Amino acid sequence: MTHEDWRTIRHRLRSPVLCFVALLLLLGVNVLLGVYAPFRWRNIWMIEAGIAVAMVLIVLVFSMELVREPPVIRLFAGVGFYWLVILFSLTLLDYLTR
Amino acid sequence: MSPSDTALRDPLTPRPTLGRPDDYLHSEHTLRSWLLTHDHKRIGILYLLSITFFFIIGAIAAGLVRLSLIVPNGMIFSNDTYNRLFSIHGIVMVWFFLIPSIPNTFGNFLLPIMIGAKEVAFPRLNLLSWYIFMVASLFTLADVVIGGVDTGWTFYAPFSTTFSSAWVVPALIGVIVVGFSSILTGLNFVVTVHTMRAPGMTWFRMPIFVWTMYATSLIFLLATPVLTITMLLLLMERGFHIGVFNPAIGGDPVLFQHMFWFYSHPAVYIMVLPGMGVISEVVPAFAQRRLFGYRFVAYASIALATVTFLVWGHHMFVNGMSEYASIAFSIMSFVVAVPSAVKVYNWTATMYKGAIKLRTPMIFAMGYVGLFVVGGITGLYLATLGVDEHVHDTYFVVAHFHYIMVGGTSIAFLAGLHYWWPKFTGRMYPEPWGVVAALFIFIGFNATFFPQFILGYLGMPRRYHEYPPEFQILNVLSSVGATILGAGYLFPMIYLVWSLRFGDPAPANPWDAKGLEWTIASPPPEHNFARVPQVDFEPYDYSEREQRT
């Protein structure tokens, strides 16, 4: 391994390592919230869900490199989630108004 | 007219064999060359043979159901036999005929040619898809015929999970597995359309058939997995008592219906959209006119594929869903009618000032438009809450969806089969027989299903083995119609096979139609195009004809 090799690899692995650190930090926050629940708030699940969404987005955009893909692939990555929203929202429309 | 056309039209000119690659049918003759082929055209033909077989099975079951319903007291078959017959009919027709019918046969054969590609993007996956289809469908067929399944094609919980004593588990496995065939085909088509178009083939130069294939593939991709998981949940519940719908532990069978119809309503558009695609090819070809409002029809295809995911609740208005959800689903169902109406009006307008040739495909196409309109309008009746409360789960529904699926998909399938038969096989079908078959089918179909609208409004529930005597005359009428319809289906099966040997050799473009598939020989050479076509023309460009007359 030459010096230049190390520089290449540091450069290439910067983004994966940053993702890794960010994901672990977010997971840590979520675990803390889950275990200690620092304040008794009924709707704490909203924060937890928000953090989970952030983690999913990090994986999608950086780990799966959506940021580098052409628009059409980004579109189809989004379509899957959009359809998930359709399924959830219309089904819950029934359950929440029964 | 291209030089190859002249060569083929003159019967005295020997088939050119040298300097030109063999066509896809004659390049190799071994069974192995068919079963291991990666050629999208051969895979299309394999599908064509398979779904014809399943159509025959489903049609026989339908015939026996109609036979049973001639008498009101159900003395021809036992109640369990009757329930199994309509379940066979539903399962086989929906999953093994209607859903793969046009996409997997015509789609496979034509989609790459229409966009000027040599192949689909993933040829091996395409073959795998056929094998998955065959294994799953034969497995399911063996189950429903030998073991018998009495749940209907809808598998409503908790009947299917707890109370039915039939062989439900193998049928569920079959339906789960066959879904992967749909998914792989859809995936292949979407990637093919996005990445394999010939130079110059922009999105708005694609024929409508390609647009509808694309829209259908989107539904394949986005709806089928939800069916897979729903059926898997049923399977776990029935097979291993790991249940989430079981009311005995507080589960909600209505949730099953939500998940089931999230797939099964869009599945209707898997059946309808390809039919619309076929008609959008046939009508301009036989009217020799540009398709009226091409862009609107193209957008309507994508709109249908999207909006169809928002309306599944109209199957559940009286199934214990909340009132607000029902109203929301009702109004969204009205929205779906808009893109469908666009297409119907556009086809009609296309014929205006055309030079119309009433050949078999065109007769089928006109029959299609008529029947589809009836099916569509009655669909709106059913989306109307006050009406659905009365006719839900009656023969009105049965008639409605047969107008869509038989009047729509099957007749469009026949229209396309006749239209592209010369391209597939290199032979012409006998024209007079085609016209006779089309008339038989049109008359037989209406005689079968129109009385069922009345029966439904009178209140005869569907899936009834015995019924009150005042419904008998209409039921007999319907069964007589089914006989005519059955005879109508027999004709093409006979004369199309006959034409393989005795039909006239087909020129490259027997209809003077536009589109890349008509620029290559019939049947097409193995790699479709000798060189990659440069597309510099609009779709349905019949302006030459229009200027001539």
Place this chain on the structure above:
Amino acid sequence: MNLSQYPLLLWPPAASAIAQETDWLILAWTALALLLVAPVFVGMTWFAFHFRAGRNVHRGVREGRNHLLEVGWMVIPFVLTLIFFAWGARVFDEDWHPPAGATEIHAIGRQWMWKFQHPGGQSEINDLHVPLGQPIVISEISQDVIHSLYIPAMRIQMETLPDRYTRLWFKADRPGVYRMFCSEYCGTDHSKMDGELYVMKPADYEAWLAHAGTADSLAAEGKVLFSSYGCAGCHLPGATVRAPSLAGVYGNPVPMADGGTIVADDSYIRDKILDPDARKVAGYKQIMPSFKGQIPEDRLVPLIAYIKSLGAPNAEPNGEPTP
């Protein structure tokens, strides 16, 4: 009227005002539909003959598009059909909300029969007798699979779900005998799960009730069951175990241990009997055993009817402890 005398029926009898309205709805709908599809049918037929190939007619070159026309035939039919959405939704809404003071009849579906229980304690199998001019609410529940009670003459049906009450209502305005069906496929003898609806003049109905009558009303029958299942041992005032009094519970909000409240309706009381652990009531220790599998559906109906009949007592307002 006896339907089976008709060799060929083309329009079903309508026995309620809503049924007649539904008929008008579908007729008007059909009129609009014909208006919308006539251009397609007439146009196609006429074009097919007039513009057939080889015929010398003026064709000319025409644009392949006309935006105004296309947007027009998209929007105008849509707006017209919305009238029927609104009308249909109105009928549906009316069918969803029974009027106050309707007589409640309980229907229990099971493979493959219906059991109806009248408020007076009379019960019948498959057939149902109802008085003319009186709104009838049918509260349905299934013991096994999903069924659906369908009365074509009232143009109405509602699914009968296991483990949950659903309801439909109608007000018959023409005496006669009408058909009832199970319209949701429910197995082997699905098609035999039908019966007849007898709409009778009020006097005849009273006579029928007296003839078919049992000794006790549903609530009275429920009171006996209340004791025999041991409910009274805990829930009556003065019992040794501290259980909530049931007086006046029905129809009122009940505070839950997790902070919310639930209005005590039929489904809630049924759930509490069968599955008392599910959502705990505030202020009480949950010690009640589950009666799942011990009380059949047709006995739950009188029990609930009894609990419903318990008015608010003077001593304990609402029967709820103040938290």
Place this chain on the structure above:
Amino acid sequence: MSGAAVPVGIEVAEHFQDANQQRHAAVFGMWLWLATELLLFSGLFLVAIVVRVMYPDAVTAVALHLKFWIGATNTAVLICSSLTMSAAIELSRLGWRRGMLACMLATASLGTLFLALKGYEYWRDYVEHMTPFFGFRPYVLSGDRATQLLVDDYFIITGLHGLHLTTGVSVLLGLAWIARRPSFLRHHQHRVEVFGLYWHFIDLIWISVFPILYLLNR
């Protein structure tokens, strides 16, 4: 550039025009497949959410019986495996075959670790009588029948995820076996990338499963 690097590229199949088109098609196809996988799992998530709406108490009771710490550890394990997978992809682009192989094997090991922990968790569930579907074994939460709904859903979700992960590990090992040949990266470099998408996606599913089952309901 290092001497360890081998040439990297894509062998163009007959029906494609160039390597770019082929790579794009492969990545596109994988994304579509992942969209279907997402909708596959969405049905199970939907069940979990509906059960939570219907029976909030029962859901909390179940969540307290799930092995929260194993779930959390497993999330961390998968996040680590995502890192090694990303590293394998980057090294494959550089043509550093040995490093890539090492990263692939590390990824497979982390996946196996996940499966082992999951198996241990199932065993704990069994010991703690959290298996209502075994008729021969009393169920610890039998007082509240609705709890079974979430427990059943939990087993189906984790089972299906485990199945995906098992497939992932097997394919990864197979890929590593093929990739040991020096010519692999010259012809099929894109396969590593396409497989990487699948691996990250399994990770993504678990990142959603963990809060939906273990965390939000507590």
